[in-house]
Amino acid sequence: MVNVVDEKVNPIDHHVQMSGGELVFRLLGAFRELVDAMHDELARRGHPDVRPVHGFALQAIAAGPVTGSAVAARLGVTKQAAGKTLDGLVERGYAERTGDPGDARRRLVVLTPRGREVLAISADVLERCRARWADQVGPDRFAALEAALRTMTDGGAGPLAAAGWFASS
Secondary structure, eight states, rough: EEEEEEEEEEEOOOTTTOOHHHHHHHHHHHHHHHHHHHHHHHHHHHHOOOHHHHHHHHHTTTTTTTTTHHHHHHSSSSSHHHHHHHHHHHHHTSSEEETTEEEEEEEEEOOOHHHHHHHHHHHHHHHHHHHHHHHOOOOOHHHHHHHHHHHHHHTSSOOGGGGGGGGGO
């Protein structure tokens, strides 16, 4: 099979160096495989309404009580977009808003047991996918891939900032 990217012919073959375009699509494909596996399992376990943006937001809340502004900053989205996502999480029972004991004007967001369950299921699925991939390519090659990805992505916007790519609800 031949893949034309940026007017360059690039045979998709394990022995041929990837073009930049193919690399992007391979990384995106790996991400999509993980997200799809996670959401399939979440649906099977009683959470069919969770969307990728919800997972990012749950991660942003997970450390403890946090303001909506802090969630927005962690996700790299506007306060309005974060607020809309948080509203959806509260409506679905994954998070709740509470008063701030240190400042009566502020509202904090915390995970509910249902939200913590989603994160636990997600972590389990991601670890199983990671283990399967390590088995496929070998533990040493997979560890090298992980190290390379860490090096290449250090200093970036941070992993939660990808939430800005997803529609909020």
